[in-house]
Every structure is written in structure tokens, then in C-alpha cells.
Amino acid sequence: MLGRTANDLYWLSRYIERAENIARLLEVGYRIVLLPREGESFHEEWRSTLESAGCLQGYVQRHGELMSQNVIDYMLFDTSNPSSIASCLASARRNGRAQRTALTREMWESLNSAWLEFSAIRPATVTSNSLPELLDWVRSRSALYRGALLNTILRNDTYYFSQVGTFIERADSTARILDVKYYHLLPSSEMVGSEKDNYQWAALLRSVSAHRSYRWVFKDHYRPLKIADFMILNRQMPRSLRSCYDELTAALRDLAVFYGIRHDCQTTAEATRDLLLEADMRNIFQSGLHEFVQDFIGRNNKLGNEISAAYHFSD
């Protein structure tokens, strides 16, 4: 496979995954804004949503003040924002078009029609009433693409590079959500058990589609330690850091077998996976969750660079 092809497949998966994550974050932000408030503004909530998505700086430069309609517009439609859903779908489609030969017809058609349909939406017609439906649509298109990938692609390097892109992006996203949200939620821990507090913990879990599965696993109330444990170390939870690294190490191992050569990136990924395997949530809390997550994000980025170098993504 061409190095350029591997690079494009990797980024195609990342963009699809990112579009889905942006939709999830927006949904949570939106739900919290709907909460009854006593005098306080919803600025903090939008700020943390933008921060989780890595869009805060760009937004402030463009719009300044935090306004619901502007935030929604910036994250959905603004093509000057490289992480907006419009940008993600356009980039994914551009990569897919350049690698049309590597995709199955189902993959290409789901990608192409997602882009066509989204491009046809006029931002002005998206009211707060129609927003949830649109966000659902984004998630379902992402699921459709991923379903097409899982169901139709050969289990060769095309598949492995796609998997690697998906799970590097997902790991990054889960880590950022956890870091930002947790930071904002901590000050309210003295009011544990209050209605609003529970709602916010649920929202954190909701952003990774885990508010119900948490209960299935723990049969308990939402508790910070358990939520962090669920999102970081739980191997059943498909968006946890541990799950992402299980998938990543598997895909990288498959690549090493496929090409008959092992690179440094395999070792790096396994080291991070082992760290997650052996970690204990109480220790992490004691030495600082924020530091742990920042360290993880750094490792995840480094892994991406090592993969790019090992497989000649851009020579």
C-alpha cells in the first residue's frame, strides 16, 4: 500500500470519529443548557464543551462572547473551524475520494451521501428544535460508515490503518472529555447527591453513551471515582481508554504480522496498554487525575507520530 494511502485512511477514520464525538459533546452541552438555572449563566457549560472539543481558542477569536447559537454554528457548520462537523465530513470525504480505490462501494457511498446531505443543510434552518435530530443524524452516519467498514472491508492493512485512526481519535476524545469535565465538576462535589449534580455526572457519561451501561456494570449511584474508573480502566466500556488501547494494540500487532516486521510504535502502544491494565483508580486520584490524563494524551500523540514514521505516511 502507498504511504499516502495509509495516511489518508488513518485520517479518514479519525475525521469520522471526530464528527461523532463533536456531535456527542454538543448534545450534552445542549442538554445542560436546558436545565433550569438560578441566576447563573450557561457560559461555563459551553466553555467546557468547546474546551473538550479543542475549539475554545478558535471560537473566542471568531465570536468572542459565548452564545448558544454561535457555539452551535461554530461546531456544526463553520468551515474555518477544522473540527466542525462540516469540516470533518468534508475532510473525510476528501480523503476517501483520494483513496476511492481502497474503500468498498458501501464505505464510499455512506461517506459521499453523508457529505452531500450535510452540505445541503442551510445553517439558518437549524432551530433549537431540530438540533437533536441533526445530532442524531451525525452519529448515525458515523455508525453507518463504521458498519460498512466492519462489514465489507478486507482484513488487511486497509482495515488495520482504519482501526488505528479510529481508536487513536477515540482515546484522545475520551481523555479530553474526562479532563475538562472532571475539572469543572469537582468544585461541586460538596453538593454530591443534589439533583443538578447527578444530572451533570449523567451528562458526562452520556457524552460517551455510557450513562446506562454504568448502572449495568456498577449497580450504584454515579460516583466520581467509579465514573473515572469506568471511562479509563474498564475493559467492557467501548469508549474507555483501556478499550481503545486493546483495539489499538490488536490492530498494530496485526499490522506487524501482515508486513512481517515490528516497529517501535508496537512497543509504545503495548507499554501504554500495560499501564492501563495495571493502574489502580485510587492511586491515580491520589497522584492527580489531571496529570494522569495529560500524560496519557501526550503518549497517545507520540504513538500517532511513531505510526506515521514507521509506515511512511509522508515521505
Add this chain to the structure above:
Amino acid sequence: MNGFGGEVRAPYRALADWLGVQHLDTLRQKSAEAEVLFRRSGITFAVYGAEEAGERLIPFDILPRIIAAEEWRRLELGIEQRVRALNAFLYDIYHRQEILKAGKIPEELITQNSAFLPEMIGVDPPRGVYSHIIGVDLVRTGENDFMVLEDNTRTPSGVSYMLENRETMMHLFPDLFSRNRVRPVENYPDALLKTLESVAPGNLDAEPTIALLTPGVYNSAYFEHSFLADQMGVELVESTDLVVIDGLLRMKTTEGLKRVDVLYRRVDDDFLDPLVFDPTSLLGVPGIFDVYRSGRVTIVNAPGAGIADDKAIYSYIPAIIEFYTGKSPILPNVETYNCREPSSLKYVLEHLAELVVKEVHGSGGYGMLVGPKSTKEQIEAFRAKLIANPTNYIAQPTLALSTCPTLADSSVSARHLDLRPFVLIGDQVRLMPGGLTRVALKKGSLVVNSSQGGGTKDTWVLQE
């Protein structure tokens, strides 16, 4: 369909019966479905400029063009004769130039021609083939008269539309296929792969590695490039994926550099190698021409093959066929006046209102005059251009082009069309039964180019 006498011609009878019982609304609905299918699969041609606005569908007409078995047999013989002669001509012109010595073609028409590459003199391509993939543009001008309008010996395009049009028709009208015995065209990619393999350099220790070189996603034929690479299972490369190291052409893969043996290139000669041709080009590969000359990569079609489809050479093709095959052409040319010849120029200037005048190096229906469809002012303006630079023009009579039923806005009615069959030349000549039918969508128009608003149709060659 109604031939030139008014009767429904034999190959169209089953279609005519079927059409007779269709509602116009049903046909329109099928037409809309076809458009959705094309749009969804991204079968677009890019127009230079902005990415999103820059993708257009070529209009597709759902009523097929039908060719009877015995008509096709004769076309086959004529096309094979023609492409063998074109390749013999190319070999000769880049070697001993016997045809020039025999005085059959004016020497300066070759040597002064920008499509003639002196760098190719004495180069021996594998199996002596220069033009491996040729699209021959034909028009039917009478009951039994097909004529060659143009040869495309460089990088002919449109074959993906031939395949996708068939795919779409089989999806929309399975019942029509059961009423007509239509020969399949689906094995074109396989035949192309066999052809490419058969012209690999000699003495390879392994199966040849084949790649298709595209200028990139913004090229108007990008869809076709990716489609063909995909169907053949070969890499679709851009110039930045290729590099010449140690006298070999190599591509940059996830496992490092890998040798390429056969390059099906869809970039023009000028852009192939900045060290030899256009030094400003970013679409080519520095050093590739040296690798080619040393016989360590096959370039398809060969550089310099364009001299055979130059419009100034066209009027000599019947002489070329006779010179190399010793027989008269099975498929005639359209009568052509080379304005570089004073007697022809005189005739053309006197008959501008009846003629089609084309630029020698033009393409895509630009820079031409269609006499009968032009105003007096347009004709006079063209006359001035012609007098100023006569060697730049050829002229042909306007032909009584055949027509075929086509779904127009308000009804099914007749539209003019042409046909481009695709022929492959390697260890043998392979011709798909069919081709790309282009149709003028405007009533009475003779211009079928997609860049001028023409559309396409599925082309059916019937089984005997």
C-alpha cells in the same frame, strides 16, 4: 432508430415494442433514479476550480443505442485493421521513417509537429506497441456506413462511463435485458490488466507490478482513474508517490520503496518528466524517461504516441493503412480538407457555410465552426482567423449523423450521436463489444462533447 428510410431498424424492434407500452412518467422516474445512482456513487467529472462546485454529472440517457451483430463484426475488422496500422506507423516514424521516404506524408508535417517527440527516435517499446489503449470515434452516416471521425491514441477517456452506464441500465431495466441479447462489457478491466501485463519489460523475476498514474483528484477524469485502478486492483499513484532511484521507477509504500514495471499514465507527454519535457511540471517524475529508454519500465501509452491522432495527420490515415497493411481501409475517414494545402483552403473558404472547421490541436468541441449552424457574422469572423493561420485548421463536410430515441424534456425524440469503442493492444488486440455512445441533448445539435452539454447512453451490441 428509424434508419434513414423511416422503418424501425431490426436491432431496435424489441426496444421499440417495449417503448410503445411505457408511460412517459415511468421513463422520467427511471431517469431520475439513474441520476440518484450516479450521484451517490460519485461518478462525476471534475471541472477545474472549486472542489465542491467543481463536480458535475454527465447527463445519462436511459434509452440504449443498439448495434446489430453483423454491423459490429464489420466494425471489429475495421478497428483492428486501423489500430494495427496506427501502431505500425508509430514504430516506423520513430525508426526508419519508410513512409516519409516513400513520400506518402509530407515530412515537415511529422518533424515540425509538437506531438512528435524526437526523444523517442530509436526507442523500442516492449512488443513494439506504442498506443495500447485507443478510443476510435465513429459516426454512422448511412444504413451501412460507419466513418471514423477521430482516433484517440494518447490517453482516451470515457471507458468508466461505458461500464457504469451498463451497470445502471441492468439495475433499472432488468426486463429489457431479458428481451435483448446484449453482449457483456464487464470484463474490460480484466482485459486491460492482461494487456498491461503482456507489455511488461522482459526478464522480470516476478509478476510485473502495475500502477496507474493520475494527475490527482482535481483532474477532470479522476473518477475514471480511480475506478480503473480499483477494478484492476493496482495502485493509483500521483507523481509524489513515485521516485527514480538506481535506474528503476519506484513507488513509496508503507513497506518502503517498491519497483513499478508498467505505468499506465493518464498525464500528458509534456508533464511526464520535467528533466526531458516541460521543466515546470509537477505532475511527472524526474528521471522516468531515462528508465523508460533503458527498457526497465513500460509506459502506457508510449510517449510520442499522440502523433498518430494529430488532426493534421488524420487525412493521411487511409494512406497509412494502405502503406502498412497493403489493403484499403475497411472503415473510411470523413472527407477532410487540410487548410495548409492551398487548393483545399480555397475550397474551404468558398464553402464555409456548409463545413465544420476545427483547430488542428483543439479538443472538446472548442475553437470550431459549425457552418450550417452559424450566423453570417460568426462565419466572417472565422474566415479571418482561417486566412491568418490556415495550417491551424482542417475542415469536414457536415454529416447526416444517425440519431437514436432519447428521453427529452417533453417526449421521446431523436437526437444525434457518435460512438467511441475502446480497443486494447498488447500481445493481442482486445475489443469490448460496445463503447461510449455520446449524444447531443439539444434538438438538431451535432455537438456531443460532455463539455458542451452532451450526454451518454449505454451501447448494446447484440449477440447473433
